[in-house]
Amino acid sequence: MHKLLIHDVTLRDGSHAIGHQLSAAQVAAYAAAADKAGVPIIEVGHGNGLGASSLQVGESLLPDMEMITVARKNISRSKLGIFIIPGFATINKDLKPAVEAGADVVRVASHCTEADITERHISYAREKGKDVYGVLMMSHMAPKETLAEEALKMESYGAQGVILMDSAGAYLQNDVSEKVSALVRALTIPVGFHAHNNLGLAVANSVAAAEAGATIIDGSARGFGAGAGNTPIELLIGVFEKMGFATGVELYKILDASDIAEKELMKVLPFPKPTSIVSGLAGVFSGFSKHVERVALEYKVDPRDIFFELGRRRVVGGQEDLIVEVAIELSRKKELK
Amino acid sequence: MSKKLKTAILGSGLIGTDLMIKIMRSPYLECTLFVGRNLQSKGMAKALSLGVKISDQSIDAIVKDPSCCDLVFDATSAKGHAVHAPILEKLGKLAIDLTPAQVGAMCVPGVNLKDCRGLKNVNMVTCGGQASIPLAYVVGQVHKDVEYIEVVSTISSRSAGPATRANLDEYIETTENGLKHFSGAARTKAILVLNPAQPCINMQTTVRATVAKPDMEALIPRVKEMVGIIQKYVPGYNLVVAPTLENNRIIMMVRVQGLGDYLPSYAGNLDIINCAAIAMAEEYAKNA
Structure with a gap:
């Protein structure tokens, strides 16, 4: 059994669940607890990454740089991670100040077929001596050959690992095995997997990824994340321990950290509710869920119809504006009936 | 025909090539030179098929033959235009910059077309x-x-x-x-x-x-x-x-x-910035 690098996205992806309203006290409390548990990497920032605070995807309560500063103060063992999507974040406005504020690990993400937009950001972070990973989002939308090609581009830019994200929670275990093994065969650098729980398969898919050769696995406390949430990190640690994969994370302490997360960060526990199940089936980014629910109420249309229509249009992350357009269209059709 | 404003295009990529086709249709403009760095590119092949003179000498093509044009569309890159802008100014050429170099004043025809007439270098924003x-x-x-x-x-x-x-x-x-x-x-x-x-x-x-x-x-x-x-x-x-x-x-x-x-x-994104650049060039031509 190989060693796994556990990447904690509670303080980044989790933010989607509460409309990006994490406070400094919440960041401090969870960062300290995860650090104590020996979590290797703690990622912070707006749910869509640095610089993404906007009307389009939601404005954050705490500016990214303050989040980084607060987390930095509360971490001694863990590395501090950040996430950026070119098109939202820029080097000058976001990456440079984050690196100066003490980020150790930089993940640069793009939609799964658009890796070349990450070149400058990956190279910049490597030049600054950071640990740098490429991320292919919405990876259920491309076949394994395309994913391998795109991941190879990221490797050529200097990425030290590539993570496949199941941003819509649309994967079944076979998809995970097939796509992760394709990347493991194609790359000389580590491969990672980031699951969403829309179809209730986050833990199972993470296990499938590890068995297929992935060495980086993402999780968040209690699955804190958009809609149905992510993979509960405390479950991952338990399951991997039972399977014999070493993670270096202490079981009791990560269980404690997850209790702290539930108490301090979360309003409701994530669960695959109907809209999340539909989002997974439609292959639409889980981060859309809060926006879809709000807009569906406002225009009096069925949120499930919105998700299926968005899926039909093959929308990608960052296209949240289409929710309003689709809702207006659906409500007009309803009036005509 | 001789009254048309003579224009050259720097950059033989998607933007430059699309621009060339639009110029060929304009009653006010003609494309006298299509400049890139690689004669084998698809854009160059398109120019040849349209009978437009081509060069792979970048900005030097204009420096060596300044009479080839009155106006230059720059469709290279932000770094490229930063180099080209002072050269074009020295040659007395009007410059319409389609890169995000932010050298000249920003031109958005629906808003400030007429205010840009007197300027030698305008930027088409994005x-x-x-x-x-x-x-x-x-x-x-x-x-x-x-x-x-x-x-x-x-x-x-x-x-x-x-x-x-x-x-x-x-x-x-x-x-x-x-x-x-x-x-x-x-x-x-x-x-x-x-x-x-x-x-x-x-x-x-x-x-x-x-x-x-x-x-x-x-x-x-x-x-x-x-x-x-x-x-x-x-x-x-x-x-x-x-x-x-x-x-x-x-x-x-x-x-x-x-x-x-x-x-x-x-590709409405290419179209809109090129249509805006053509609108500006035609405005220059009408007032030449």
């Missing part, structure tokens, strides 16, 4: 800027205190060439500056999303604004009027969601279908 700034400008004209303007443009992956992809940061910075300049908003934000869906999607741009007191009654007719002005030089520019209040902020959306000159019609 594709998202051309689609959104006129709308942001109207928001600023109707409302005194614009707190924030945010623009999201989604374009088809196929329509974004290597230079566009390498220059996302400059795209964001230039678009944000343009929005601020023309709307008077205190804060601005630009986001660009690439979508690989097949069949390719048309360019779509959403403008959101936060203002102290939204005046939708005044805003809606002014936006529709502006859309009419833009349609005169960008025929495929359409308002798909008229200004509406959602979650207490103004939101409106436009979709841009291209003319289908060099790339298929989904």
Whole structure:
């Protein structure tokens, strides 16, 4: 059994669940607890990454740089991670100040077929001596050959690992095995997997990824994340321990950290509710869920119809504006009936 | 025919090639030189097939033969135009910059075409800027205190060439500056999303604004009027969601279908910046 690098996205992806309203006290409390548990990497920032605070995807309560500063103060063992999507974040406005504020690990993400937009950001972070990973989002939308090609581009830019994200929670275990093994065969650098729980398969898919050769696995406390949430990190640690994969994370302490997360960060526990199940089936980014629910109420249309229509249009992350357009269209059709 | 303004194009990529085809159709302009760095490129082949003179000597082609043109369209890169701008100035050439180099004053024909006539170097901002700034400008004209303007443009992956992809940061910075300049908003934000869906999607741009007191009654007719002005030089520019209040902020959306000159019609992003550049060049030609 190989060693796994556990990447904690509670303080980044989790933010989607509460409309990006994490406070400094919440960041401090969870960062300290995860650090104590020996979590290797703690990622912070707006749910869509640095610089993404906007009307389009939601404005954050705490500016990214303050989040980084607060987390930095509360971490001694863990590395501090950040996430950026070119098109939202820029080097000058976001990456440079984050690196100066003490980020150790930089993940640069793009939609799964658009890796070349990450070149400058990956190279910049490597030049600054950071640990740098490429991320292919919405990876259920491309076949394994395309994913391998795109991941190879990221490797050529200097990425030290590539993570496949199941941003819509649309994967079944076979998809995970097939796509992760394709990347493991194609790359000389580590491969990672980031699951969403829309179809209730986050833990199972993470296990499938590890068995297929992935060495980086993402999780968040209690699955804190958009809609149905992510993979509960405390479950991952338990399951991997039972399977014999070493993670270096202490079981009791990560269980404690997850209790702290539930108490301090979360309003409701994530669960695959109907809209999340539909989002997974439609292959639409889980981060859309809060926006879809709000807009569906406002225009009096069925949120499930919105998700299926968005899926039909093959929308990608960052296209949240289409929710309003689709809702207006659906409500007009309803009036005509 | 001899009265047409002689123009050269620097940059033989997607933008430059599409621009050439549009110039060939203009009653006011002619393309006298198409300049790149590689004679084997697809753009060069297209120029040859259209009978346009080509060169692989970059800016030197114009330096060596200054009489070849009166106006130069620069469709290279932000770094490229920073080098080319002083050379063109010295040669006394008008320059229309399609890169996000931010050397000359920003030109958005629907807003300030006539004010740009006297300038020697104008910058066409960005594709998202051309689609959104006129709308942001109207928001600023109707409302005194614009707190924030945010623009999201989604374009088809196929329509974004290597230079566009390498220059996302400059795209964001230039678009944000343009929005601020023309709307008077205190804060601005630009986001660009690439979508690989097949069949390719048309360019779509959403403008959101936060203002102290939204005046939708005044805003809606002014936006529709502006859309009419833009349609005169960008025929495929359409308002798909008229200004509406959602979650207490103004939101409106436009979709841009291209003319289908060099790339298929989904490349509205190439089309709109090129149509804007042609509108500016024709304005120079009419007043020459």
